Structures are given as structure tokens and as C-alpha cells.
Amino acid sequence: MEKPEGLSRRHLLALSGGACASAALPAFSQSKLDSDPPFGLTGRFVQGGYAVGKGTPGADIVVDGTSRGPVGPSGWFYTGFDRDAGPTCHITLKTDKDQQSAVVSVLPVTYDIQRVEGLPQDTVTPQDPALLERIKREAALKAEAFASRIDSDAYHRGFDWPLNKFVVSGHFGNQRVLNGTPASPHMGFDMAAPTGTPIHAPQDGLVVLAEPDLFYEGGLILIDHGQGLISMYLHQSELLAKKGQWVRQGQPIGRVGAKGRATGPHLCWRLKWSDRHMDPSLMVVNRTA
Template identity: 55%
Template sequence: MIATRRALLVGAGAGLIAAPLAWAQDRNDQDRNSVPLALNGAWRQGGYALGRTTPGALIFVDGEALTTASAAGLFVVGFDRDAGPNVRIEVRADGRTARRTLDIAPYAFPSTRVNGLPPSTVEPTDPALLERIQREIALKTEGFASRIDADDFRDGFVWPLETYRVSSAWGAQRILNGTPARPHYGIDLAAPQGSVIRAPADGRIAFVRPDMHFEGGLTLIDHGQGLITCYLHQSRLDVQQGQRVRRGDPLGRVGMTGRATGPHLCWRMKWRDRNLDPSLMVGAQAPKTIA
């Protein structure tokens, strides 16, 4: 059964998406010695925090300087699938600081089985293929290293397909052809072959290639500050590397290239080296004020 976006959210298909916590918001108690800071987001494994603070402020996560607030004072922080029970965010600007410790809720990720995959896409052994995979890892690593100075995440995201069915939830432990594999760091959206994939938010194309071994047709979009979304298994690519895209622009078409048993879009999101659930960002918005 194919569901529209509305049907997915209000019908039985919605149960396949890890529901975010009640929208969390935190506002800094202002005083002359602290940096203004407001946060909101989904504070759970695979979730995120969107923040507003002083423009250009340096953002530390668990003691490590990881990003800088935009000219509008906006920033994003992601929580990995296996994030611990809390994350400490510290903002520094003009000799002042603000600190917040966020409680990160655990999530019970499901387990899914996928059978019928070509053995070369599960446990490759051919030396030439292994060499190709290593080359492609290097290419993807370069794409994920993109860091544009932008805050295109500020108005959240929309779904990249108009009509789809969630066929595999984000974060599920995968068993491929009976072999335990890494967790699935994407949400699979089954849709008819050739369905148009659209940019869910503004950004710049950081990587595009039609013939990756595992991913098939692959596109990466940089939304700023290391937040990158990924679009796998495309049958056609309609963008070029370096191109600026706006929300709703066509990226390509749904296919079943790479490691796939049917036509679908695998939608992924990373913040730096952390894997996030992109569905949690649908409808999100950064704090409007810090007053």
C-alpha cells in the first residue's frame, strides 16, 4: 500500500517512524555574564538540537569545539543513534559563556531482515570489487567533509517524496541474507519507480554520482555547519555537484540501484560523524528569539 504524507502521519504507517519526544525547548536565564541561548529539538538518540545565540559564537559539544553560530545566530547539534544519556552544550562569545546539559532519551530500535540481496552487496570478496569500495569510501568521505557557511536547516525539512510507504524504520538493526550487519542509518521510503525526489530543505550539492556499489545513484546535500542529507538508490540524477538547491527542487528519481530489492528512497542525515534520523527534522524550526 502506498501512503501520502498525511496518511503516513495519521495512519498505521506512522507507527514505523520513531516518534520524537514532545518538542523540547530550553531558554537560557539571561544575566549580564552569560551568552543569550535558546534551544529546541528532539532530545533522543538520533535526534537534534537547534539553537539561537550570539552571531558567530563558538559552539562546544561535550567539551569539543564543533561548530560556529551563523550570522543569524543559529546552530545545529546532532545526537548519534548510540548517544549517551546526556550531552553538554556550551556557547562562547565575547568572553561570556552559556552552558546547557540535555538529557538524551534512549530509544528501542527494531530489528529488520532483508533477504534476496546479491552476495556481492553483503559480503564482497572479489579483490577488484573491494578496491572499488575503498575508492568510493574515499569519495563519500570527501563529500561528507563539506562545510558550507549556512543555516539552511533553520526552517526544518519536508518529506522528499510526495507519495511513499515507510518500508524500513531508521536505526533498525539489519540482518542481511541472514547475516547481522550494521544498523540501518536511513529511513526507507518505498515509492513507484521514477517518482520525483525533491530537496526537503535549501542547501548545496556536495556529492553526486550515479553508480556507487552499495548506494547506486547517490546525492549529498550540505545544509550548513556539517548537516548533510543523503539520497540513495536513485535511477536518475538531476543535479550537479556544487549546485545550489531550494526546498522543492527536483534532485532525481526513485530507483533500485545499488543494494536494493525494490524501488525506494533511502533517506539519511549526518551531522559531522553522527548519524541522525531525518524524519525527526520534518516540521522542525529553530528558536525565533533568545529574549
């Protein structure tokens, strides 16, 4: 069992209460860190990772200078570190009376280059006007779903694996070369399994998109777990959940397939927090699979 780590001295740069700016935050001693970590932060403090903490309900969450919405009624809040996150992340909680800030270090990750051959060429470099129009329509559907912000804190309990048995066939963040053409980094965690293998919701959430046959993603489901943390399940052969449905951890939501841009049956599992892409496997509490 490998659980999210608490904040250690290598991650914490500074913490302050009151109204002072983060650039002027004083450093704490080791004893202070051990007894009073900022916001009780836990998580995985690496590129593609995350932090979960507790603060004043309703406080504005400001991450790297951008407001990310309010702390939930229970006090939990989430912060994601992008695939290309810089070495530090500034987290501030603001209320009408005061603010508290922390600056944590985000450790770098070395990404491999992954070469994928045998894809239909129109999924790599689409040219047909009708196809480009379809891609545009589907992008609008996904953008609407990604704008979801439900009031839930299910994320703080961590995730389960969405498949009971699988082989890792692609790691998050790898630089992709598709049919010999350099492409954007791979923002998913690929899990190879036979067609029809049940896919389970890794944590409670609201299904905000359920489309059976998108051009790139094939069968696609998006689940909002709260505060804009949305998980994605690509290339499904069959959907078992519908848009607007609340799903519970462990509930079947679909089946593995090879629809869309895929060379074989697998689940491409993705995770996004607003405009930041994270590695969903880092959210798994039990990582022995």
C-alpha cells in the same frame, strides 16, 4: 501538523553563563525554564534527534567536549544526537569574553531488528579485490563530501518530505540482518515508491556529491544544509541535480530507483552531522504524511 518541541524540564538539566565548567552547572527552577530556555532550544530530544538554538554569531559551538565550528552570522546553530547517543548532551557556546552552557537529556529509542533477504551476496560480504578497491575509492569520494561546511542556516526552518507519496519500508536505527548475516544498524529512513518517482530537496542546500552508480548506494546525492548537516539520497535511478548546484526546498533532485544494495525501488534517506547519524524524518515539520 507536528512541530519541533521546545525544551521542557525533562530535557534540561542545567544552564550557566560565564566561565564555570558544565559539571558544576546549577539547576534552574521551573519558572526560570518556562521564561528563559537556554539558547531558545527547540528540536526532538531523542536518540537520532536534534536541537536548534540561537547564540552569539561567531561563538565556538562545543558539543560534548568537541568543537563543532562557529555559530553562523544569523546566530543559528545545530546540534545532532547520534543513533546511540547517551542520556545527556553538553552544549557550550564560547566567545573571547565568556561562555554559556546547557546540559540536556536525550531520551532513548528502542530499535527493532530488520531482516533483509535476497541481496546479491557480494553486496553483503564483498571479497573480490577489484570490488574492494572500488568500494575504497567510493568511500574517499563520500568522505570528501562529508567534510563540507557551508555557511548556511537553512536547517532551522525544518524539512519537508522528499517524496510526496511513499510507504515506510524501513525505520532509522534498526539492527540489520542481511541474508542472515548480522550487519551494522540501518542509518536511513526507507521510503518505498515506484521507480521514477520524483525526489525533492527537503530544504535549501548545496549539492556536494552527485554520483549516478555507486556500489552500495547506486545513484547518490548529498546536500549540505549548513554547519555540517548533510542529507543523503540513495538508490536513485536518475540524478536531476549536479555537484556544486544550489537547490531550493521542493526542487526535484532525482528519481527513485533500486540501484546499489537494494531489493526493490525505494529512497533510503539519511542525515549526518559530522560523525553523528540522525533520523531525517525527525527533521520534518509536517509529519502527517
